[in-house]
Amino acid sequence: MSNQNSGRMMDRKNFIKISGLSTLALTLGTTGLPVDFLTSTAEAKKQDEAKLKFNPNGKFKIVQFNDTQDDERIDRRTIQLMEKVLDTEKPDFVVLNGDNITGGCDTALEMKQAINNVAQPMEKRGIKWAITYGNHDEDSTPNSGLDEKDMLKIYMSYKYNMNQPGEKDITGTGNMNLLINDSKGKKAAFNLWLLDSGRYAPNTIAGQDFEGYPTWDWLRMNQVKWYYETSKSLEKRFDRKIPSLMFIHIPLWEHRFMWYGSVDGRTAANHETAVKKHNIVGERNEDECPGPINSGMFSAILERNDVKGVFCGHDHINTYSGNYYGVLLGYGGSAGFGTYGLSGAEKNRLRGARVFSLDENKEGVLAETHMVFAKDYGIDLTANDQSIDPAPLKESVKA
Numbered sequence: 001m002s003n004q005n006s007g008r009m010m011d012r013k014n015f016i017k018i019s020g021l022s023t024l025a026l027t028l029g030t031t032g033l034p035v036d037f038l039t040s041t042a043e044a045k046k047q048d049e050a051k052l053k054f055n056p057n058g059k060f061k062i063v064q065f066n067d068t069q070d071d072e073r074i075d076r077r078t079i080q081l082m083e084k085v086l087d088t089e090k091p092d093f094v095v096l097n098g099d100n101i102t103g104g105c106d107t108a109l110e111m112k113q114a115i116n117n118v119a120q121p122m123e124k125r126g127i128k129w130a131i132t133y134g135n136h137d138e139d140s141t142p143n144s145g146l147d148e149k150d151m152l153k154i155y156m157s158y159k160y161n162m163n164q165p166g167e168k169d170i171t172g173t174g175n176m177n178l179l180i181n182d183s184k185g186k187k188a189a190f191n192l193w194l195l196d197s198g199r200y201a202p203n204t205i206a207g208q209d210f211e212g213y214p215t216w217d218w219l220r221m222n223q224v225k226w227y228y229e230t231s232k233s234l235e236k237r238f239d240r241k242i243p244s245l246m247f248i249h250i251p252l253w254e255h256r257f258m259w260y261g262s263v264d265g266r267t268a269a270n271h272e273t274a275v276k277k278h279n280i281v282g283e284r285n286e287d288e289c290p291g292p293i294n295s296g297m298f299s300a301i302l303e304r305n306d307v308k309g310v311f312c313g314h315d316h317i318n319t320y321s322g323n324y325y326g327v328l329l330g331y332g333g334s335a336g337f338g339t340y341g342l343s344g345a346e347k348n349r350l351r352g353a354r355v356f357s358l359d360e361n362k363e364g365v366l367a368e369t370h371m372v373f374a375k376d377y378g379i380d381l382t383a384n385d386q387s388i389d390p391a392p393l394k395e396s397v398k399a
């Protein structure tokens with residue numbers, strides 16, 4: 001898997017400029033998917049792009065669920081948490097930001113059931129949603145035979161899912177952006193970047209291994225360039241910068257720098273200074289785990305000045321966010337009771353989700369973000385296994 005990543009990075013270095021429908025046609029035309037699938041997907045994209053819009057009061061709410069990370073026998077409390085959050089917050093859009101499922105699915109059917117478990121809370125409520133991929137989403141692939149592209153087709157088959165095949169000639173699966181129109185439905189008021197931050201670093205680069213370094217993946221320069229060029233073309237199309245949020249599974253190095261307000265200083269005093277400087281709120285219970293290479297994405301974001309926040313997961317027991325040089329950086333915690341958490345009896349104390357409130361009348365549009373926790377909904381936090389049989393699998397087709 002790691003060497004494939006390396007090869008893919010070399011093979012896909014040619015960047016294809018993005019602009020309008022011609023790009024969509026180019027992108028879809030090179031996916032290798034059946035024509036019917038492409039046609040309906042293109043239609044769905046056109047319809048969906050017009051569908052996301054601010055409410056008549058100018059507000060729009062997003063919920064981020066991260067690291068639900070279970071197999072077909074999901075812990076019942078993960079579903080309970082998702083349903084409580086959706087019923088309480090009533091979001092307009094949901095992002096499942098990677099490690100949506102994990103290993104343990106032995107067949108394609110079980111993988112579909114694992115996906116179905118995390119799709120149903122939104123589907124039952126008619127809430128639009130999309131996914132990004134994390135490092136564990138393909139852990140069942142050797143047994144099930146379904147890889148990220150196959151899974152994306154399954155996700156896209158759900159009526160309220162808004163994923164697209166994604167940009168073909170850049171690294172990763174399903175890289176995309178989603179525009180949200182203003183309350184009048186006439187022009188874009190906000191944008192969402194959903195990027196695949198990959199899985200693991202290659203075994204070697206230039207004959208050198210990564211022993212001693214973090215071995216997670218990182219956003220490749222072609223993804224950074226795609227963001228940069230798409231951001232510029234959006235500005236040209238709408239004659240202004242479109243404020244946005246970026247969702248990636250694996251954190252940036254800048255997430256790691258922010259907590260201590262330093263690259264090398266990592267003391268309590270460093271952190272106290274950083275809390276004041278960056279307005280940091282929330283908990284950090286484990287090291288941030290970016291890959292061994294700094295992607296340059298934050299530098300691109302600073303230059304474009306349209307991303308208001310970059311939110312990740314990956315590190316399940318970190319829930320903080322802060323303002324790092326004008327861009328919110330933060331975590332979504334973990335919504336999955338079946339995966340690792342804090343140690344001992346505290347294991348599930350931080351199970352939760354992140355809420356984003358957007359207001360089209362506020363400068364920057366992103367008005368506020370905060371975590372909500374399972375403990376606030378009276379969900380059982382006992383550190384045990386409460387996995388359940390999978391729900392019946394229904395075929396769900398886009399309207």
Ligand SMILES: [Fe+2]
Nearest residue numbers: 067069099314
């Ligand atoms: Fe995870």
